[in-house]
Amino acid sequence: MNLHVLRLFYYVALTGSVTKASEILHISQPAISAQIRKFEKDNDIQLLKIQGRGLMVTPLGSKLIKPLEKLFLIEDQVRRLIEDHHNYPEGKLRIAGNYFATSLLIPKWASLFKQKFSAVEVHITTVNSHDAIEKLINFDADIAIYSNIGMPFTDSDFFESKELYRGEYMFVVAPGHKYALQKVSFKEIASEPFIMREEGSAARERLFQLCQEQQVALPRIELQFSGVNETIHAVRAGYGVSFVSSLVAEPLFEQGVLARVDVQGIYSANSILLGTRKKEHQEMYVNDFISLVVNNLDTNLY
Numbered sequence: 001m002n003l004h005v006l007r008l009f010y011y012v013a014l015t016g017s018v019t020k021a022s023e024i025l026h027i028s029q030p031a032i033s034a035q036i037r038k039f040e041k042d043n044d045i046q047l048l049k050i051q052g053r054g055l056m057v058t059p060l061g062s063k064l065i066k067p068l069e070k071l072f073l074i075e076d077q078v079r080r081l082i083e084d085h086h087n088y089p090e091g092k093l094r095i096a097g098n099y100f101a102t103s104l105l106i107p108k109w110a111s112l113f114k115q116k117f118s119a120v121e122v123h124i125t126t127v128n129s130h131d132a133i134e135k136l137i138n139f140d141a142d143i144a145i146y147s148n149i150g151m152p153f154t155d156s157d158f159f160e161s162k163e164l165y166r167g168e169y170m171f172v173v174a175p176g177h178k179y180a181l182q183k184v185s186f187k188e189i190a191s192e193p194f195i196m197r198e199e200g201s202a203a204r205e206r207l208f209q210l211c212q213e214q215q216v217a218l219p220r221i222e223l224q225f226s227g228v229n230e231t232i233h234a235v236r237a238g239y240g241v242s243f244v245s246s247l248v249a250e251p252l253f254e255q256g257v258l259a260r261v262d263v264q265g266i267y268s269a270n271s272i273l274l275g276t277r278k279k280e281h282q283e284m285y286v287n288d289f290i291s292l293v294v295n296n297l298d299t300n301l302y
Helices: 003-015 018-025 029-043 059-087 099-116 129-137 186-190 202-214 228-236 246-255 284-295
Strands: 048-051 054-057 092-097 121-126 143-147 159-173 194-197 221-225 242-245 259-263 268-277
Touching: 003 018, 003 029, 003 048, 003 059, 018 029, 054 059, 092 099, 092 129, 092 284, 099 121, 099 143, 099 228, 099 268, 099 284, 129 143, 129 159, 129 202, 129 268, 143 202, 143 284, 159 202, 159 228, 159 246, 159 284, 186 202, 186 259, 194 202, 194 228, 194 242, 202 242, 202 268, 221 228, 228 242, 228 246, 242 246, 246 259, 246 268, 268 284
Parallel strands: 092 121, 092 143, 194 221
Antiparallel strands: 048 054, 143 268, 159 242, 159 259, 159 268
């Protein structure tokens, strides 16, 4: 299979133009057209056809676009793994964590790790829990630290996880809010304006799952942020309700800057997990980092 020509076709189909594909790939328009035509002839297929003054992707061509996207993504991952091997001969540890993990947990662990393994490069990325798992599956991270989002992943048999901390999700408001420290029904709290993280965040996923289980309409997300700290600050300012981990909320309750809402009959567990690919896919320094984490868990953390 000629991957070079398939890449040419992919960019033509993506941009809808040989001219635009030529600009992206830095290959002449005649060369692109000729190679695609030869590929079609050799395989007795048609991927593109002329329609008026433009090009149209055939039904077969349309079917190929998504698989080709995945193929080139894998190709890019292989290329980067090889580049990392040359650029970081002693190893490169890539950690993807949610906002809670990268702000409160990972900095200490990364510092302890570097003190022991100074030659290993450590790259830390902050994403939501869903994307942390995706990065692990797609070889964009060696370790993911995330909250359990309560839904299966198609490649879940490819990685394994270890629970680090356990808490629960809580409904929180500013101390002056009408529902602060009050007992309310789930329907009542769900009718309030919400301040939440973006799609893919664990708390948002669990909130929507609760709505489905309780057969209650999804709440209005009036404000949306890409970080938990920004979300908490907005709630503290006095507008709306949020649904956050007790690991984040409990210290703020003690400080008196946030208040819990007691929603009757609702309990939603929250676990902070450390995920890795199966051991046969790991470097030794990945196991070393995991051992360090297990031996340095903060027992005073909520």
